[in-house]
Amino acid sequence: MKAQDYPQPVLELISRLKRMPGIGTRGAERFALWFLQQGRNDARALSAALQDAADSVGTCPECGFFSLKGERCTACEDPTRDASLFCVVEQPTDVLPIERCGSFRGLYHCLGGKISPLDGIMPEDLSVEHLLERVQAHPGCEVILAVGSDVEGEATALYLADRLSAVNCKITRIAQGIPAGAGLGHADAITLLRALEGRKQL
């Protein structure tokens, strides 16, 4: 007797869903059965959305954020944005968190990563030369280095500050300190040290 199992297309669907981050066999099986029991419209709609996203989403040639293939992103297309203010981030996924805080009115630049020799990522793997070109085209602009505060992020910020020092621009780094709404008890020593160093007069 052969043990009953799902038909092959269901097994294939489960194995594909299982590749998504944080989804295990149980979760993938749950999703697959949900798609099959839902009528088939949700499965077809997600299938089409995946195909469309894979085909039509590209990278903005200016800043590296997501855009429609061959087009610039909405921020780079927006003439009301402050073109003399650049916010440099590691990944395109870092753009929307900043955008959502609502106070930044300039342009972005996605490096595509951070300097990390242990992972084989060197400065020439990042979008640095293009950043220098963009900054040079706006003399006197401000470049905010909004890369992470881990070791690789700091190394990347130092490297960029060094490269940008040859260009006529103001270089700034986002503040480090305690997160909003957090007590001091949960902050680690380095965070507290930097919060103290970065103190402001009220």
Next chain:
Amino acid sequence: MKAQDYPQPVLELISRLKRMPGIGTRGAERFALWFLQQGRNDARALSAALQDAADSVGTCPECGFFSLKGERCTACEDPTRDASLFCVVEQPTDVLPIERCGSFRGLYHCLGGKISPLDGIMPEDLSVEHLLERVQAHPGCEVILAVGSDVEGEATALYLADRLSAVNCKITRIAQGIPAGAGLGHADAITLLRALEGRKQL
């Protein structure tokens, strides 16, 4: 100034992923960005798997489990299975948990739900007549009622037992009691009551 947002195909993908059970906006965004940053092969493969599953997976005309469209499921096709032993479950998704416990060698019958007048599900909405036909074709067979032990499950089991009593078959119900590996401290009163009632001599 318009706030930067993802291109339309990414927003569509996020909204489609968000429809999956237990996935919120954050999770859907994480999946969508993962698909976009992964190269596009995972997105295309999942898209194809969804399409294929939606198109080619149907329901076994005998038992109601998943099968390739127009075909019977592997259990109903398997001549080595015991055709005089039926296991009646609510949903096709209940089949594999039983199959995986490894001791059942008979055939399945998926009702397609349980009697629940409050949800508008009446006996005629379930695959009851077809069950009676299958059972009648195997005089003297055993029908295991493996529906749930909630109120609707019990009502469904009682209804089926009544209908099946007119047919030459042995009707059984899966045991209720404390789950394997659980202490008595976590069992509710009704579970303990049924575990006591169902006690067996050792």
